[in-house]
Amino acid sequence: MIPVVEKDLCTGCGRCLEVCPPRAIYLEGERAKIEKEFCEECGLCASHCPQGAITIPWPHYVPHSERIVP
């Protein structure tokens, strides 16, 4: 899953740029931007972001009512 950058929370500190193995993050207008083609979906940026501005969009199993009835 390609991580998602919450623009309002990102301060442009650049920590994610330092840890990204394929160098797939750059700053655009002082906000982190992920190059989708090169993102290897490793999640390092999310775990290193001091602001919690990068998250991995984990899906929940919805809608429950429709799916759990066999």
Place this chain on the structure above:
Amino acid sequence: MKGYKHLFSPGRIGPLEVKNRIKYAATVTNFNFRDGYVSDREVAYMEAQAEGGAGIVTTQGAYPDPKGEGKGFMGQMAIYDDRFIPGLARIAEAIHRHGALAALQIMHCGREGGVELDYCVMPSAVPQRLSYFKPPREMTLKEVEQAVKDHIAAARRAVAAGFDIIEISGIVGYLISAFISRYTNRRQDRYGGDLRSRCRLMVEVLQGIKAEVGDGIPVGIRLCGLELLDDRGGNTPEESLETFKIAEEAGADYVSATIGWHESARSVITRDVPMGHWLPVARRVKEVVSIPVMMAFRIFTPELAEEAIARGDIDFWEVCRPMIADPRLPQKAREGREGEIVPCLACNLCFFRLYYHQPIMCTVRPTLGHEGEPDWGYRGLPKASRRKRVLVIGGGPAGMEFAATAAERGHEVVLCEAQGELGGSLRYAAKVERGDEELLRFVRCLEGRCKREGVQIRLSEGVSPEGAKGFDTVVLATGARYAKLPGEAPSVLTPPEVFEGSISSERAVVIGGQGVGIAVALYLSGKGLKVSIVEGERRLGRDVNPFYLWRYLQVLKGRGVEILTQHEALRFEDGRLMCRCPEGERTLEADLFVMAVREDRWAELETWRRWAPEVLLVGDARRPRRLHNAVHEAYRLARGL
């Protein structure tokens, strides 16, 4: 066919007959939903495992408690409520469709649990050694009793979902192992104290489940054969051995011997540990119990497993990573097609990703996690609508993967390699450390695929842009270029030149401290050179799997390699290297400089475009990265050709 008389002979677990001695072992995938429901992706993956021919297919560990204290991974499946039964039943059905026995593992992650909480539960609040895990909280007596009930209820649900075998996980720091270990269990109540008391949780879980599910359903357990926690006051090897006997007494129908905890100070499943290294531990377990004994842990080839069973070290071969890499491993071994097995390289990409809350991925198999999506091609790729003439330049992993995949789609493919043999940078990576020669297994695998798909391979054949005339598509898989510095020094080599040539220098400076620079430093320091690494960034190895990096850094330090981070290499001057560091400028002297800073080849694209209508860059030529990027990118681009 080599026979594999033992591997493919029927086995027995409790009352059940198993068609062979191969058990796909429990592996967390992170494919499931965050709330514990089974996903279509997981079902398709498990079905592929069963289809591959293993006698027993084990699910990933399901956590048994509603609070999620037992949940160690974001996408771990749950079994704490009846509402999970329909999803679990889909896995059991998928396994049964292919004639395998379905085992469900129950896993309370204990010391490594509470992934979505701000604490984890443990027998005693022994601080974490690895900062990743949650602060521990001691379980009350009531909570321990509840954990026993949770495990029993989970087993009941597993049977309701149609599973044939129940497995309990008691390894690496998970709840049951944390109770068994002297290191983490300091309780004064009946669940702590001597070994038998520390094993009480395990015994009550086993006995409770046996009583719940009856004799028709075998119950097995995975336990630590060696904790490797001597530096922390963990159990002795004798005590660990005793736990298997206690499990047997409590009614276990089989045991699996595992090695080490996640916080053990040494690595147990990396390439530096030779294949089959841990079999003597299984053998000792086998000598003290009379139920079947299994083991995974670096038993990577069917040949090795066959020998181990023949020798009486194990009764069943548990396979984790090698079947992530190739679920069809059992089938290929049985049919004598060992050469077609896609080999696990023990790179631990799969394992590492779990700790960053991402689904597992496999370096050598891009289709992992997409088994149920026909266009991903796990069961074969569709033919291209138009047959193209394709020239692939560069016989490294990216070039070979591209060539084989494009040929599989029906294209006419010529692969040119300037060197006399295939492999590209993998040939150099294979020379770095003991065990790295295993990387060549993948080179042979890709070469075999190219040949079977009819790729015309031309060795020792460089290609000039004019040579691209007549091809529809040219693929530049020529690897990275190495950066150059201004100025001159007597001996400046690139990493390939280091690995190809003979080195007579004494003092080397490696410029660049990412994966390639680390590899060169390991290689040269191993040959006795005094080595310094110069890296502009604050840390080394951003592109190295942390599961390997910590050990590499340990080895480098042990060999006295000087690590100069935040040192930017500027130029050569009078045969010396000038660097900029936080303190100002600095000069480094050496009789060998290695330029291990990689660059892409986009600049070459225009020249080639003049001769071929379509030119693609792939792998390190596109952007210098790691092996899995090269393989996955090549697969993706060739799939779309």
